[in-house]
Amino acid sequence: MFREKIKVLDCTIRDGGLINNHEFDRRFVREVYKAISEAGVDYMEIGYRNSKNLFAPGQFGLWKFCDDDEIRKAIDGIKSNTKISIMVDVGRVELEDIKPKSESPVDMIRTAAYVKDIDKAIFMANDFHAKGYETTINIMAISLDQGPELDEALHQIEEESHVEVLYIVDSFGALYQEPVEYLVKKAKNILKTKEVGFHGHNHMQLAFSNTIEAIIHNANFLDGTVYGIGRAAGNCPLELLIGFLKNPKFDIRPILDLISKEFIPLRDKIEWGYIIPYAISGMMNVHPRAAMALRKSEKKENYREFFESLSDTGTD
């Protein structure tokens, strides 16, 4: 028995890009797209659409900008029913860089925002909707914003936006199943006309179980990445999610091949996964940036000092 409404979005290249400056080469992106397509995954998110006025193209990989032409080159000639998604951050995109859907290979645009920026996110997402795209708003760092401001943001999204999906994003990998249940139920309760999605982070090895918990409470849009790649500890491993879902349209085998051939070697070059400073960040409900800095320093395995630096509870 499966729930037909469930849609899986692979954000391997997009979230993985946060740990390699978005510098996946075209060959690699095509291999990922091929496997994701063969696996029957519904969406593949290929990167960010950032303003070139804010970020100099020479200093980042292609997927920091996701020009329509670059996307076309990456997917050209590959048989696929997988839709293409891009992500935009509030304040980092020029709306005129988003052409009408009829002129673009992109199907969906996801707007990532903190609760405090929800008005801007709604404005942007409505612009993309008017241009013909499927749209979502992804509320980041939701573990910090579980109070009345979140309620207000959810009501605004329901009443003022045209998005199809509201995503709960556990940016800090700080949630476990009880808060996931609380948040998904709250969102389902307020957002009568929209779907709820979930994007987990794996700091405490809870991204997959939190995604299962979101499924149990009727979230229908689910993010995963191949071999769990993504910022810091990474995301919900796509292969586990596909293995769990019963929908016969999915085939795990192309993803297993992709891991064998591409991700085992890649993991020797760039680091993600279960790493103690990221686990500590999750326990502390803080952004992993301090842990990411630690991992680039000579103190990378000095966990006690890192733990104590985050847990100073003095009043000064």
Place this chain on the structure above:
Amino acid sequence: MFREKIKVLDCTIRDGGLINNHEFDRRFVREVYKAISEAGVDYMEIGYRNSKNLFAPGQFGLWKFCDDDEIRKAIDGIKSNTKISIMVDVGRVELEDIKPKSESPVDMIRTAAYVKDIDKAIFMANDFHAKGYETTINIMAISLDQGPELDEALHQIEEESHVEVLYIVDSFGALYQEPVEYLVKKAKNILKTKEVGFHGHNHMQLAFSNTIEAIIHNANFLDGTVYGIGRAAGNCPLELLIGFLKNPKFDIRPILDLISKEFIPLRDKIEWGYIIPYAISGMMNVHPRAAMALRKSEKKENYREFFESLSDTGTD
């Protein structure tokens, strides 16, 4: 707010011994015992008590046998409130090798059994109880035995045994939160006079979340291992469990130090953790022995072939 009844058992040396032939040296075991004691963990399981008639001592490390004298040497002089546990398997121990508690450094004996062997397990555990030990029965591979035979075994344990704790053991790492809820509630319902424990395996990165789920439904005895070491994908990482529990008696820092100093180097020598063939075993609800054999072969990264070998559903 914490639940005072919760007891944490570290089985680093015992379950970790399954991947290195129980060959941890005395220095290493003392370092683990020191850190576990400083962290305030309630029990440390140090290995198995196996019959030397069945297993030749020269072919295994010390912790396959856990002679009382070896345990004494390992813990001698270390300040500790941590109790010592050993595990026995049905059919692999000589009852006369278990001296009365008053002559042994061991506090608790856990009898591991499949549902089919529950009569033998009760007989053994009652013998250990009569000798003065705390006792448990740990039902292994419970994901295969969720039907009426499990109910009968639980009733027998309640009515015929003197054990303090019945453990649910997800040997195959096949459970997620819904079956954990089902099994813990069932056990709590039948075992009116005993505590329920949970021992997870991490094949699908669910050992920690399943342990949280067991806590939510009032399991009070919880297993973990340092850095998640254990057979195949390993167990619930003790550091995550200690980080989650609110009991002020626990201190995570000695465990963080132990990981920095001992387990990061150890992980380069022996393999455990999130490894695709173990994840596949978990999805398929099978013993990881085929995956363990694969990892020792030249085909260790050939995931597709391994997946297909387990998923042949023909009628022949």
